[in-house]
Amino acid sequence: MDGPDIGWYLIVAALLFGIGALGVMMRRSPLIVLLSTEIMLNAANLTLIAFARQQGDLDGQIFALAVMAVAAAEVAIGLGLIVAMARRRIVLDVDQASALRG
């Protein structure tokens, strides 16, 4: 196979996954948090595609395509929720979303 070794793809994917996970845990704006979960999904996509290329079968590629559709649906719902919250003038800060606790 031409191009970089599979290890490099996996390193990039692991970095993306780490960035996404850190973003979910540390950022306060729900928009950025939502974006971070998408980055995590895309890290998984990259891993799937890299392995599919290494093994020369298509399962992983098809899986990645399906994941993209799912990710789009998840973003649509997330953005809808954020818009609904903004309309009700709820402060968009996940640290302050604490009406539910106990």
Place this chain on the structure above:
Amino acid sequence: MIDTPTVDWLALSPSVALLGASGVALLAAVIVPDWMRKSVAAGVVLIGFVLAAVLAGVVFDETPTPEVLLDGSMVRDRIAALTQVILAVTGAVVVLASWAERRRDNHGEYYALLAAAGAGMVFFVSADNLMTLFLGLEWFSLCLYILVALDTERATSLEAGLKYLIVGGFGSAVLLFGSAFVYGATGELGFAEIAAANPTDDVFLLAGLAMILAGLAFKVSAAPFHMWTPDVYQGAPTSVTAFMSAATKAAAMVVMLRVLVTAFPDQSEIWTIAVAVLVCISLAWGNLAALAQRDVKRLLAYSSISHAGFMLMAIAADSERGAEALLYYLVPYSAMSVGAFAVVAVRERELQRPVTLESLAGLGWERPFYGIAMWTFMLGMAGFPLTGGLFGKLFVFSAAYDSGDWWLVLIGVAATAVSLGYYLNVVRWMYMRAGGELRLAPAGGSPPTDPALGVAIGAAVLVTVGSFFAAQPILDAAADAAASLPF
């Protein structure tokens, strides 16, 4: 000429019935005039759930040996069919329980999403490779995210929806990354093929296994992956909470059992320890935190975390008896869980405010039927005789003991003893104090009668008590179902 796979429509029929009901209900939300919108949507979805239960029963009856469908992406077997029956009946009861829920609008959408979530769960439990597993998981999760946030006029509902979306999205991303690692280690997506590929001590495979386990643990709300559960259960509309606590847990538990047993039999020494750790943390944290709760929905959320611990104990046994115990446990647990949240819904509709222990005061005297029902559910969850909860716990303990996990049994018994503290506390609040003493008379007099909710709670009581007296037939069905997994 392209080879097309043959489609086994009977095996897909429960899912298709629910999807059809969902589509019709969604159309009804648009074209049916306003005054009959709710009744049409609820009726269609109720028929869909009942039909799905019947069809799943037919599949159970006609599938003595497992069959792999659609190029290894799905499997038709008895464990899936039995779980589908449990899921569909739960869905039907939830439809009845949510009939009189106060909601400004969105009735058609509510029922359509409920049926779509049910269809996703029914599909999810028959998944036989990592792709259908992920797609099924996301299918019902996406529906649940919207359902949780459906009461947009309540800020807590929106907050719960956002929290569930973020944590759920995080969990599915972890699961997906794990699936990608397993795919990389074995080059296969199908569960049986992953087991057959058998790369020994592969670091990718083990990392993938751990991440898949963590991703599913988010869905079954096992501690330490439970942090979303109390907030989401409290903020979601109560009928949605009832559905999530019973159906999501049942579906995710059975799928976790299936994945671990069929795809990772050679790693069983590792994952049984991991699951046993989840059991200990869930039992300890769920029960101790429940003791401190005042809000009844939060209390039941922590109780559901501790029940996740008991169910995982059956998975940790890694034996056919464990699988039987899990399937039996799901029957009374689903009934008690839906029933308890339905009683909370009664009080919530009456008082128009969140239900705390204080506001349960006098419920037992004011509404004797709901009082006795709640009493049954609480004692059943604690594992008292005359309810299926007793046999559920006994079967789980005996399966764990047989597999040599006697220390898990000790922890389970201790957890049960602690759980009496909060279950009996609920009963105490319902009966030991009169409502007048606390000046919490229902707002605006007596509530409108709600026969559908009464039927739902009656059905839940019937299953809770019935699963005690009919334990043997249920256990036989569970044994038939457990036989379809390769132990």
